[in-house]
């Protein structure tokens with residue numbers, strides 16, 4: 001054990017490696033319901049060469065290796081289930097290049113979402129990237145590794161769809177580039193090559209360590225507004241979404257529903273973010289949105305809600321800090337959700353099923369739905385906050401999560417960034433040839449099975 005510690009120290013320097021109990025304690029757990037398990041070492045590499053040396057060492061010694069960004073995934077995917085090394089990527093936080101004409105940024109995988117956001121605001125105020133509502137320390141690498149989504153996803157899809165290419169350290173220690181940068185100095189697209197990038201997106205670090213990401217950037221409009229459309233019947237929501245997305249004018253479309261605060265209880269609130277470069281453009285977009293939903297207003301089945309300025313301010317924020325505040329509504333720092341990726345028409349069924357499960361399990365809940373693509377699918381988050389110090393509360397949340405995962409799969413949805421028990425449920429449901437292909441790809445890339453073991457095991 002001492003040899004490994006010394007070898008790691010020789011690679012990154014003594015101050016960036018630890019096997020001290022107080023640090024292992026922190027890296028053993030996250031905010032979700034998965035049981036903790038400590039790593040044997042924590043290491044913070046500063047360069048791709050250091051990552052490569054660590055990967056080679058882990059491979060030689062057969063030590064599990066778990067990459068970690070912000071550690072905010074909530075579903076236990078950075079908990080080292082079999083011990084070994086946690087590779088904390090936060091020191092790899094350089095913004096390498098912004099191409100303002102072809103609109104992409106090349107960043108190291110440990111760059112935080114908030115860091116990239118403020119860098120662009122300062123140096124390229126007409127450009128932005130799609131930001132998740134996660135706390136700003138979530139990393140770009142960690143987010144694309146789980147197919148995240150954010151405030152531009154309604155227009156442009158999952159964050160993994162916005163990746164032009166990657167630099168990855170393979171479990172063999174080779175440094176590999178995917179996308180145009182594998183054959184060009186420019187990181188402009190994944191096409192027209194065979195798409196190797198997909199071998200590392202959605203795999204939870206089981207196929208390699210992402211060290212650089214080329215991310216698409218988008219024009220940034222000068223003003224932002226948000227409209228809130230309220231209905232009381234979940235059966236209307238798929239049509240509301242259809243009408244809103246049909247205008248192709250909304251930027252981010254969320255549907256919120258929760259029993260608390262009182263003003264939200266019993267309603268489905270569709271929040272539509274609009275952006276514009278002039279008041280004229282904004283007025284036009286607002287008018288189009290009102291026109292799209294006028295039928296509901298005429299029939300007295302729905303209406304736009306007035307938002308007091310202090311409340312509106314919350315909904316205009318990117319990321320929305322109210323989401324993080326809600327995560328701790330029970331106090332005690334526990335929060336996890338089933339983020340089900342599903343067809344939009346499943347909203348009413350998912351809504352009713354979530355209310356029923358929360359009632360049965362006696363948990364607090366909220367539903368936050370993000371429309372992805374022009375209503376091509378949605379991420380339906382069934383969120384259950386809990387108090388980590390209260391065992392019974394944790395068990396209630398665990399039960400609710402388990403039942404929700406099962407209900408989602410029954411409805412034809414797929415749990416996103418699924419915790420290990422839910423991964424097993426997905427794998428069981430999977431077409432056997434797809435399951436075997438996953439096994440073959442993993443065995444080819446990681447024959448010793450050291451990369452984030454326990455995850456996506458077929």
Ligand SMILES: Cc1cc2nc3c(=O)[nH]c(=O)nc-3n(C[C@H](O)[C@H](O)[C@H](O)COP(=O)(O)OP(=O)(O)OC[C@H]3O[C@@H](n4cnc5c(N)ncnc54)[C@H](O)[C@@H]3O)c2cc1C
Nearest residue numbers: 069070071072073132133134138139142143148149205210
């Ligand atoms: C309040 C709140 C709101 C949230 N809202 C959103 C949201 O709107 N959209 C959204 O997408 N998510 C959201 N999340 C979920 C999550 O926090 C984010 O997806 C976050 O971006 C994950 O990034 P991370 O750096 O914390 O990843 P981590 O938790 O560190 O890692 C996630 C996974 O990726 C792997 N990984 C990490 N880095 C690498 C790497 N360099 N190479 C290979 N694999 C790697 C890890 O092993 C793990 O399997 C939210 C979370 C909270 C707490």
